[in-house]
Amino acid sequence: IMHVIPISCLTDNYAYIINDDVSKKVGVVDPSEASPIISYLKKQNLKLDYILNTHHHYDHIGGNIELKKLYNAKVIGFVGDKHRIPGIDITLEDNVKWIFGKSSVKILHIPGHTLGHICFFFENEKIAFTGDTLFSLGCGRIFEGDHQQMLTSLNKMKKLPKNTKIYCGHEYSYKNAEFCMKYDNDNIDLKKKFEKIKQLRSNNLPTLPTTLEEELKSNIFLRCNQNDLKVKLNMKNQEDYKVFRKVRDLKDSF
Ligand code: ZN
Ligand code: FE
Secondary structure, eight states: OOOEEEEEEEEEEEEEEEEEEOOOOEEEEEOOSSHHHHHHHHHHHHOOEEEEESSSSHHHTTHHHHHHHHHHOEEEEEGTTTTTTTTTTEEOOTEEEEEEEEEEEEEOOOOOOTTTTTEEEEETTTEEEEETTTETEEEEESSOOEEEEEEEEHHHHHOOOOOOEEEEEEEHHHHHHHHHHHHTTHHHHHHHHHHHHHHHHHHOOOOOOOEEEEEEHHHHGGGOOOOHHHHTTTTTTTHHHHHHHHHHHHHHHH
């Protein structure tokens, strides 16, 4: 069984320790900083084999070098970002499969937030690490790509199996829910999701993982192709990417 353990880093980042108790392989996804990872590994008496990076931002790679030195772990990232992922050892291309222990991990290139952003999709376990591209009830800011690129990337995520567990890079769910509620307030699934998020956050628990199924129903950024949302935004019959651009702009100033 594959265990995924969220580790709070910096202010609102999550790194995820992945621990397969069959193959005994251990990895960490997006270590913002080394110390919280090291203390967890020590407590559990674990080593570290791999460091997986979804993209090059400092709040996702900050712990790479220290962890690599300490554990002799291999750093995995997108080939196009090999010049800006510290310590990278294994470079992966879009659509290739990489093996973690006994798990097959499909690499999905999902540019928009950054040009080299990828998702790690564990095919059998149906676990996706989506970094800063798909959040619960949100999506990442568009720093390097354009809106069409980001929308294409989100559409790629939408094609994963519905029961995929989504682990993203930040605890933004509460704020994202408030934004979704502002423009989609009669969405019953969204209301339910918001209640769940309130409950978890009031107990200081992570709201992740979310599932693709819940996101498809409640995440306004995944609903930009749907007529009921277009009507709510006074954008009936407009192209999906224009609706998406509008929603992204509204969120940027929310
Ligand atoms: Zn980022
Ligand atoms: Fe980030």
